[in-house]
Amino acid sequence: MLFTTAAFVCLFLPLTLALFFGLGRWRPSWAASALFGASVAFYGVWMPMYVLLLLGSIAGNFLLGRIIATARAEERRAAAKRWMVLGVSANLALLAYYKYANFFIDNLNALTGQHWQLGTVLLPIGISFFSFTQIAFLADSYQKGVKELRFSHYGLFVTYFPHLIAGPVLHHAQMMPQFRDPATYRWQGAHFSAGLLIFVIGLFKKIVLADGISPWADAVFNPVDAGQVPTLQEAWLGALAYTLQIYFDFSGYSDMAIGLSRLFNVSLPFNFDSPYQATSISDFWRRWHISLSTFLRDYLYIALGGNRHGSVRRYLNLATTMVLGGLWHGASWSFVLWGALHGSYLMINHGFRALCGQALQQRLAGLWSWRVLAWGLTLLSVIVAWIFFRATTLDGALRLLRALLPTGEPAGLDRLLWEAGLPAARGWMLCAVLGLAAVTLPNSNAIGQRLLAQMQQRPGLRAFATGAALLAVALLVLLNTARNAVSAFIYFNF
Structure with missing residues (x-):
């Protein structure tokens, strides 16, 4: 069962809640x-x-x-x-x-x-x-x-x-x-209402946002993996579309997991903290898949020696940790290269900070222009790495990577998008809207905490909030069922 299906929402979840709280009153x-x-x-x-x-x-x-x-x-x-x-x-x-x-x-x-x-x-x-x-x-x-x-x-x-x-x-x-x-x-009504609202946020991210942008990513990556060459516009649109698809797909799952757990009065740790707002690759890994990053740090990086044996050993430990972290995602050289890229990014980041020193870092951090430049470079690095993560072949990843560079030749027709029946203008518009949301809006963790506080402080809101959330869940699941395109979460593959 997927969290986005009627079988889960209408059958499994209510029966499990009833059994849990029914027995919980006694034993x-x-x-x-x-x-x-x-x-x-x-x-x-x-x-x-x-x-x-x-x-x-x-x-x-x-x-x-x-x-x-x-x-x-x-x-x-x-x-x-x-x-x-x-x-x-x-x-x-x-x-x-x-x-x-x-x-x-x-x-x-x-x-x-x-x-x-x-x-x-x-x-x-x-x-x-x-x-x-x-x-x-x-x-x-x-x-x-x-x-x-x-x-x-x-x-x-x-x-x-x-x-x-x-x-x-x-x-x-x-x-x-x-x-x-x-x-x-x-049973705790405040937890139930807040959990349901958080679940709705995640459901919306998955069904509307992630699944909404995914056709543009698939329309580029799938034929490129099969040997076709995209235009400059197709390459950038496909890379950006996947960057946003995996963001809202994984963020949506994380929200749904936290919301569902809150229904049972259980708090799960935050796993996602607006990573596309990061201004360094180190900052990105403090925000993306937080539980995996913490695990790799505590049980692999530190076990390898961490930063206890000098700078060279530290950089080797960083690289080894990220390569193995990439391999954790799947048995593919593409995942190994994705991890190696992030390992290289981290080594460069740590090396740059060491050269700058603490005082210069603080001065740079106070400059608005520097923060914008650091954010843009971080995001560009992440986008490039996602190409290897999404592509199913190394040849496809390298083909798409080359297509990102302007060659000076006349632009060709966007044949891949035309064959998929997808207008490029709509894809760019979706990327702009989703990208703006990812880099400017508050994250779901902060929203969820505020919702829980409101439900605890204002009991009168609970009935209205619960009713609105149930209606939203019903509409989103109906939309998901009607379009006959139910898709699993990306991280189910790992």
């Missing part, structure tokens, strides 16, 4: 178990063949987490570390097999001239997210002595349906106090 532990079961069912609708894999992964990591925490408490640090390494390795091996096995075999065949085949390995949806969530749990069990006693709470922590398919990557300490709090299982 919070039963309500937690019921939500765990509903989340597994939510996953099972997507991929029933992998439900046992998911449950086996949860059971194995839960057991390992208890063993690690117990060994640590008994001051058997060496044993705890061995179990932690074993658990992390098992999770990475599972991820590597399902996500990278065919990629490895294909590249090995290309190098050796052999024709080895592994067969089709179907990627379990959400495996990157539930694997990283559990790796963080095992690392925290070793480093901090985390010990989870309730299997139902741990299972809910991993499978919690608002985040299961596309994040955010959760930490045990963020969720367990909420699952243990009896207040979580009692």
Whole structure:
């Protein structure tokens, strides 16, 4: 089920809410178990063949987490570390097999001239997210002595349906106090109304904005991957359209996840903070996919040595972290190059700041013209990198990248857009409107906090707000159903 479908909105969500709060009045532990079961069912609708894999992964990591925490408490640090390494390795091996096995075999065949085949390995949806969530749990069990006693709470922590398919990557300490709090299982009208309004914002971003601009991105990238050459205008329009599509697609999912979770009185961490308003690439990565950036920093960059072993080692650690972060998104050299580009950007950014010094940085930051220049350069760098992220072939990405440069030759006809029946003028207008919204409007995190405060302070607004939100949800889902073009979220592929 997609969050944008009638089956989810009209069937799964109301039944799960009724079961959760109905049981929560009497036995919070039963309500937690019921939500765990509903989340597994939510996953099972997507991929029933992998439900046992998911449950086996949860059971194995839960057991390992208890063993690690117990060994640590008994001051058997060496044993705890061995179990932690074993658990992390098992999770990475599972991820590597399902996500990278065919990629490895294909590249090995290309190098050796052999024709080895592994067969089709179907990627379990959400495996990157539930694997990283559990790796963080095992690392925290070793480093901090985390010990989870309730299997139902741990299972809910991993499978919690608002985040299961596309994040955010959760930490045990963020969720367990909420699952243990009896207040979580009692109906709270302010949380419900605010959550519903946040969900509507995300639904609008996905159905109207992201899906609205996506045809222009597809009309350029798909034929370019197949070997066609776009015009200068088509190349820029396609690159900008995808830049805005992935922004509102992922931002919309993040809003919906936070809003849905708020219905259950549970707060998810913010995962998206107006990244296209960033004035440096470091700032961008503090705003884009915040939970993944934090995970890569805490469990990879710092583990590699961070900035503790000199500048050269620091830059190598940055590059390695971003390359692996790119590979996390998918088994493709395009993703590797996307990560390598961002690693290069970060190294240049950190090197420039080191050359400038703190005093000059502060003076530059006070100049309006410098901030505009820094913002424009950051956004341009991000747009260039998105081309490798979206293209399905390296040749296609390089073809589109070359087409972004004016050659001085007479402009040709926008054949790719004409064949798709898409007027260029409308595409540019959509890009202008969506781009203006992305770089000027307040982000959903701030809006959501204000909505929650209003619902708590003004109970009289709740009924009106809830009714308006339900009407908006109904209209958006109806629009999504009527156009017969239901699309999954981009990050479902990772």
